[in-house]
Amino acid sequence: MNNKTKGESHLENILAKRKGFGGYRYLKKIDKDLIDFSSNDYLGLAKINEINSIPSKFVDNGAAGSRLLSGNKYYHEELENHLSGFFNARASLIFNSGYMANLGVLSSVPQKGDTVLMDELSHICIKEGVRLSRAKYFNFKHNDLNDLELKLQKAEGNKFIVVESVYSMDGDQAPLKEIVNLADRYEAAIIVDEAHSTGLYGESGFGLCCELGIEDDILARIYTFGKATGAHGAAVCGSEILKEYLINYSRQFIYTTALPYHSIASIQNALEYRKHHPELWEKLKDNIDLFRSNLHPSIPKLDSFHPVQGIIWDSSENTIEFSKYLNELGFDIRPILSPTVPKGKERVRICLHAFNSEEEITNLCHRINQYFQ
Numbered sequence: 001m002n003n004k005t006k007g008e009s010h011l012e013n014i015l016a017k018r019k020g021f022g023g024y025r026y027l028k029k030i031d032k033d034l035i036d037f038s039s040n041d042y043l044g045l046a047k048i049n050e051i052n053s054i055p056s057k058f059v060d061n062g063a064a065g066s067r068l069l070s071g072n073k074y075y076h077e078e079l080e081n082h083l084s085g086f087f088n089a090r091a092s093l094i095f096n097s098g099y100m101a102n103l104g105v106l107s108s109v110p111q112k113g114d115t116v117l118m119d120e121l122s123h124i125c126i127k128e129g130v131r132l133s134r135a136k137y138f139n140f141k142h143n144d145l146n147d148l149e150l151k152l153q154k155a156e157g158n159k160f161i162v163v164e165s166v167y168s169m170d171g172d173q174a175p176l177k178e179i180v181n182l183a184d185r186y187e188a189a190i191i192v193d194e195a196h197s198t199g200l201y202g203e204s205g206f207g208l209c210c211e212l213g214i215e216d217d218i219l220a221r222i223y224t225f226g227k228a229t230g231a232h233g234a235a236v237c238g239s240e241i242l243k244e245y246l247i248n249y250s251r252q253f254i255y256t257t258a259l260p261y262h263s264i265a266s267i268q269n270a271l272e273y274r275k276h277h278p279e280l281w282e283k284l285k286d287n288i289d290l291f292r293s294n295l296h297p298s299i300p301k302l303d304s305f306h307p308v309q310g311i312i313w314d315s316s317e318n319t320i321e322f323s324k325y326l327n328e329l330g331f332d333i334r335p336i337l338s339p340t341v342p343k344g345k346e347r348v349r350i351c352l353h354a355f356n357s358e359e360e361i362t363n364l365c366h367r368i369n370q371y372f373q
């Protein structure tokens, strides 16, 4: 009996090609004995019981519908009010994930005849979102204001600049203040994905835009809660008009079941916890300094002062070999291959955490230095 379902062989052929190129993806079993240098749980909040063990106050923990139907519970609205205060915004709208929030904004806000200019290193959900809109779009060179300006000069219709405050694979920051100045001159709107600064930057973890005091210059700020906040979900912060617009036009908001109570409560708890524990971020900054100062200067490391660190390689094969070496020594570290990062810039991504001990970090650096000797 042929045990393949119709259509499977076609998929198998495509997968075989990917295997040939060395970029084959698979789900790796979590080895609890390895030291975590790979999760985005930068502050360790995902591991804290008082944030995540939430008594079920409601019979209907699940929202059981879209926010526009029966799923609009008072706990969503309470959290949105809280987020507006926390992120200093006139309004906030919760999305089910950062991926959906970016798709939701970028597919609905720019219109046919408009132009979107996005940093070439933007996360795939930004690129996908823009593709779903009917606007024209162009990449500008990473963090290159001259290239952005050249593209702004040619842009038609309403203009949108899209950046991440901190880049997910490089750990560097967008020059946000300069982008605000440029946008003013060309009457462009700015959209900032704060995924990797939420929970870290700013006094209470309110992100880079608030820390720089430019929040009113940004049309939409996207905060995600699955990284330093250790929970799940996302919010778009901006004006009441933006919120009303997204409620009316963002398909990723309209046609999906709202987050359950548990997710909403863990976001709220995590933000409160972070606010009262600034020492976590201080400890993490010390760990970043420790890591960078213990690596030999010749090591090709990322130019990052964020918990996202990395060692750059020139091919998938070298990156995989290096990550296997570190895994065998007990470190949970993952290779990041093309097409997730540009070809020739494959890397081993190293995420530092507040909970990584001094010994773990110096040991890791020692092993990296040894490999390059």
Ligand SMILES: Cc1ncc(COP(=O)(O)O)c(C=O)c1O
Pocket (backbone or CB within 6 Å): 097, 098, 099, 100, 102, 123, 125, 164, 168, 193, 195, 196, 224, 225, 226, 233, 234
């Ligand atoms: C820059 C950036 N934006 C958005 C996302 C998506 O966020 P979420 O994991 O909440 O869907 C990610 C996650 O990898 C990211 O790195």
